[in-house]
Amino acid sequence: LPVTPVGARTAATHCPYCALQxxxxxxxxxGRTVDVTPRQFPTNQGGLCQKGWTSAAVLDAPDRLTTPLLRGGDGELRPASWDDALDVVAGSVTRIQQVHGPDAVAVFGGGGLTNEKAYALGKFARTVLRTANIDYNGRFCMASAAAGANRAFGVDRGLPFPLTDLAGADAVLLLGSNLAETMPPSVQHLAGVRSRGGLVVVDPRRSATAALTGEPDDLPVTGGAGPVGDQGVHLQPVPGTDLVVLLALLHVVVTEGLLDGEYVAARTTGFDDVRRAVAAWWPERAETVCGVPAGRLRHVARVLAAASPARGGAGAYVLTGRGVEQSTQGTATVTAAINLALALGLPGRPGSGYGAITGQGNGQGGREHGQKADQLPGYRKIDDPAARAHVAAVWGVDPASIPGPGRPAVELLRSLGARGAAGTYAEDGRPRALLVHGSNLVVSAPDASRVEANLRALDLLVVCDVVPSETALLADVVLPVTQWAEEEGTMTSLEGRVIRRRQVTEPPGEARSELWVLAELARRLGSTVVFPTEPAAVFDELARASAGGAADYSGLSHARLDADEASGGPGLFWPVPAAGASLSPHPGTPRLFLDRFPTPDGRARMVAVDHVGPSDDVRADAPVYLVTGRVLQHYQSGAQTRRVPELDRSVAAPFVELHPVLGVRLGIADGERVRLTSRRGHVEASARWTDRIRPDTVFMPFHWGSAGSVNRVTTDATDPVSGMPEFKVCAVDVRSVKRA
Ligand code: SF4
Known part of the structure; x- marks a missing residue:
């Protein structure tokens, strides 16, 4: 597909993949492929990873979707006109809702959609479909961090400070994030802390990030701090016990008098409960659960305390990632990390803080504008009457017509199906139709075989995508949509920085923006609600809807973002309220919490939490822990990166990492084909011996579908607070396929 440039041939934009943007x-x-050149931007400082350098290849992927597809009576997907495809969608939706009720049609969004698309999707679900059932794949990604931050701070902005602030810290505690592979240019911001020996990485694997500590590749040591690396410390806990590590660290801070008592008294509530909760987690006891030697726990607590401003240090950060958040204890673990940071007096102090490393490209903006089951634009709660009234006024609808909270993603996917069943949604609670935007669910969702079976049992599955993903291939209707370099819009980086995405090429064939698709469907479904299709106009409406909310964009517009960038500005961080009577544009808010937290009393809430353990622990018939994650060359479900020849050639198939000690014990040689079996199903891949993982644990990346999908094995148990699935630990049987 030769690309067709529009207007100016060169545009400053951002990578289509992760939240580093x-x-x-x-x-x-x-007639030529699009050329990618890195440019100076605060998060990457001129760097790109392999995914960014090769990102243009997805624009002209050989199997790029260029026309709508309709499934015929013979079961085959065939090209169709937009009119025919949209008529089928509108007709089927109408029929299903007439028979089963409005909630029988569900919507599934994505953390890669632009802010404008995420906003329009939430508005479409609530005003046109009038369904409560909308959620998105950020539930697999940021839900625990969001729940923990909202509870503690009253707001959730992944990093409430610019990423570049990390450079000056004396210590960074990084829990469950392999950013050296997932977002390599970010590593440069850790150069300072590494040079001061203050990087602490918590991960069951000696990942590329854990290796940055400079620790030798030994098994966990016993006694004392052990062989600490010249640039930091790597703690290798038993999967599912990160919370114990954090409880023990805070125990040491409390019992050794290392906390910032003045800060705790002035800026927090709940400390006494937290102190009591960590009292029983002395390091020797914690070691028996998490496997991290007590001496190392004490050492790390002292390193963090020494780096805190209260003790004269340059500053310290506590950062969490999916490794500790994708757990049935995810919100509790985030809360424990925040408690630790608050006890050390870090959040809201320049040069210090707590933050979560957002993964998906618009994982931050994707959770602010209304595609989440429990939220309205501006990061407002959907059950807040004032929020409903404000947003209803912007949409021009009756507040009472906006549905209440819907089901979180995993619960929603679990409830799908019931093809041909006669009952109504009110009777059986099962949606009959699903509209998917920007998610490859049969690869990325937990317990993927069950998800696939449920999708197959729907009366209607509609998928908007740019390529025929594994999920699109199951659909009744596939709608080809624009991507990245083919559209205008905005994204919000992992730091809450609102940035512009710009168009340089025309969409191929008949691909159209979701903004147009939603407007056309709204018209066909008889809605009188107005759906603008120009991204700048959608953004203006989004900004009005967000006014006064936690994520306030009301002082922003495409024109202001463009002008800021043209004048050398690095983007604006929300909240950016409208100027109002002052007439002076708000400068944005790079750093939150400097004076107060946005809670009713202005203080952060410390909440006592305790360790329960994973939902699916090892046992006789499944004696090995499985953890999942990503590799450098691939992004999320791999639907894009598996279509980039250089990346596909580099890592063409899934693999299973296991320690040689485990390999010998199980009789599995390096390179041998192995089968992992859990209560949900099994998956096969090649064994890869490495001494960079615990001997009780195997690792498998999740970028592949079909028989190579590790999510056929993972559990769909979820965190009771956030709805986050437990991707990061389940029990498996591991054996050679010869003996399976
Ligand atoms: Fe940067 Fe992430 Fe893109 Fe890599 S994938 S170039 S780290 S935005």
């Missing part, structure tokens, strides 16, 4: 320039010339 690296700055890049794109150049398009007729």
């Amino acid at each position: 690296c700055g890049m320039s794109l150049t398009a010339e007729p």
Whole structure:
């Protein structure tokens, strides 16, 4: 597909993949592939990873979707006109809702959608479909961090400070994030803390990030701090016990008098309960559960305390990632991390803080504008009457017509199906139709075989995507949509920085923006609600809807973002309220919590939590822990990166990492084909011996579908607070396929 440039051939934009949103320039010339050049931007400082350098290849992927597809009576997907495809969707939706009720049609969004698309999708679900059932794949990604931060701070902005602030810290505690592989340019911001020996990484694997500590590749040591690396410390807990590590660290801070008592008294509530909760987690006891030697726990607590401003240090950060958040204890673990940071007096102090490393490209903006089951634009709660009234006024609807909270993603996927069943949604609670935007659910959702079976049992599955993903291939209707370099819009980085995405090429074939698709469907479904299709106009409406909310964009517009960038500005961080009577544009808010937390009393809430353990622990018939994650070359479900020849050639198939000690014990040689079996199902891949993982644990990346999908094995048990699934630990039997 030769690209067709529009207007200016070169545009400053950002990478289509992760939340680092690296700055890049794109150049398009007729008949040639788009050229990618890195550019200076605060998060990447001129760097790109392999995914960014090769990102243009997805624009002209050989199997790029260029026309709508309709499944015929013979079961085959065939090209169709937009009119026919949209008529089928509108007709089926109408029929299903007439028979089963409005909630029988569900919507599933994505953390890669632009802010404008995420906003329009939430508005479409609530005003046109009038369904409560909308959620998105950020539930697999940021839900625990969001729940923990909202509870503690009254607001959730992944990093409430610019990423570049990390450079000056004396210590960074990084829990469950392999950013050296998932977002490599970010590692440069850790150079300072590494040079001061203050990087602490918590991960059951000696990941590329854990290796940055400079620790030798030994098994966990016993006694004392052990062989600490010249740039930091790597703690290798038993999977599912990160919370115990945090409880023990806070125990040491409390019992050794290392906390910032003045800060705790002035800026927090709940400390006494937390102190009591950690009293029983002395390091020797914690070691028996998490496997991290007590001496190392004490050492790390002292390193963090020494780095805190209260003790004269340059500053310290506590950061969490999916490794500790994708757990049935995810919110509790985030809460424990926040408690630790608050006890040390870090949040809201320049040069210190707590933050969560957002993963998906618009994982931050994706959870602010209304595609989440329990939220309205502006990061407002959907059950808040004032929020409903404000948003209803912007949408031009009756507040009472906006449905209440829907089901979180995993619960929603579990409830799907019931093809041909006669009952109504009110009777059986099962949606009959699902509209999917930007999610490859049969690869990325937990217990993927059950998800696939439920999708197959729907009366209607509609998928909007850019390529025929594994999920699109199951659909009754596939709608080809624009991506990245083919559209205008905005994204919000992992730091809450609102940035512009710019178009350099025309969409191929008949691909259209979801903004147009939603407007057309709204019209066909008889809605009188107005759906603008120009991204700048959608953004203006989004900004009005967000006014006064936690994530307030009301002082922003595409024009202001463009002008800020043209004048050398690095983007604006929300909240950015409208100027109002002052007439002076709000400068944005790079750092939150400097004076107070946005809670009713202005203080952060410390909440006591305790360790329960994973939902699916090892046992005789499944004696090995499985953890899942990503590799450098691939992004999320791999639907995009598996279509980039350089990346696909580099890592073409899934693999299972296991320690040689485990390999010998199980009689599995390096390179041998192995089968992992859990209560949900099994998956096969090649064994890869490495001494960079615990001997009781195997690791498998999740970027592949079909028989190579590790999510056929993972559990769909979820965190009771956030709805986050437990991707990061389940019990498996591991054996050679020869003996399976
Ligand atoms: Fe940057 Fe992430 Fe893109 Fe890599 S994938 S270039 S780290 S935005």
